[in-house]
Amino acid sequence: MTEATVLLLRACLVLLASPIYILSFLGIWEPFCRKIFFPFFIENMCAVHEKKTKKRKQDLFSNLPDFKSRSGELKLLEIGTGCGANFQFYPPGCKVTCTDINPNFQQGLSRSMNKNQHLHYERFLVAAGEDLHQVPSGSVDAVVCTLVLCSVQNVTGTLKEVQRVLRPGGAFYFLEHVAADHSSWKYFWQQVYYPTWKLVFDGCCLTRELWKNLEQANFSQLNLEHINVELPWTPITPHIIGYAVK
Template sequence: MTVPPATGFEVHGARGPFNAAFFGLMGPYIEWNVRGQKRRVFAGLPRTVVELGPGVGANLRHLAPGSTLVAVEPNPHMHRRLRAAAERRGVHLDLRERVAEHTELPDGSVDCVISSLVLCTVTDPAAVLAEVRRILRPGGTFRFVEHVAARAGTPTRLLQRVLRRPWAWTFEGCSCERDLAASVCAAGFARVDIQEYRLHSPFITFNTQIAGVAHA
């Protein structure tokens, strides 16, 4: 495994290709489960959007043809599928092989940032959210769909705790145990609208989720 100095992201010879293949294969099933929430929070996206961790391009369907996606994606194994998906959707792709904590975009230069199933994987969610606030223009929005820790004492929470190590290793640091609603609310946005919900899928540790919009 190596760590490219340009991104600070650990490129793993097994996990990287596995995750690209997994989300390429399972993407339609995941999207079917979260489609209602994504349609709500990703409605009316502007012509240029920054996405943190777009992976293989699951959210391109929410951008209009001719839009531009500034894709902050540090895993190079995702890039081939992401480029192909952008071409199919007619979306211009500005691909940046960087981590979400350091986008290198100018201050106050962005109208909209989106993420889905990404804040669970980043090293420092607070730093990522600070970066989002830095690059958003006043009145811009951060729109997100994320999976989070279940309530304490529930069977789902117990399973998240039991599986936390193999889950994190397999899915490149993904944590089942983060209170991301609290993190977004504490990040200093002018207003945050969040909805909690639960999926009913075989991936039980992944089923407690939030979706919302944070306004700069």
């Protein structure tokens, strides 16, 4: 399909979503989105995503105990914790530091913490992935980031921070939606949805080729797999999953 077709369909979406664009212009949408809409959406979307990816996540996080420090502790930092959808997959006794740029997930996060009391929750930091200065260098054994790299301001900067806070031999776990194959209809619709989706869903970018950022990040080991997560009526089917070792 031609670029003109993409632009025409984008314009149609803008018309359909015009109330949100107007609220954004007036400076109303972003505060409402971050405080009310996005936390509600993430908690409910994560429940659907969780059903589709539970087995994958169980397999992904199964080797977390292998990255315990010499003292036998496992210190884990999660970037973009949201409502704590990953807590159930962490091993008992794991010491978790939660971070998120949006501080408005308290209710969902508290529910997840109450359900997962096999973990030790050390602290919650309001922080962007690109700036984890509150976390000392080389202080954690594992970093987890799921459905977050799509919306960070700087993917390369975030991965540099991941490597900084990891101890040598520590691991970075990821599960992210990514751009579809450029010759596919999925990619065509990702291009169509892109600007409106990014506005509605707090900066989420549909066409990032995140596997390239990971390949260029100079981890000593990268285990990465391309998968499809069937989420009806959404353009975020293509995903990558895996872990990298510092």
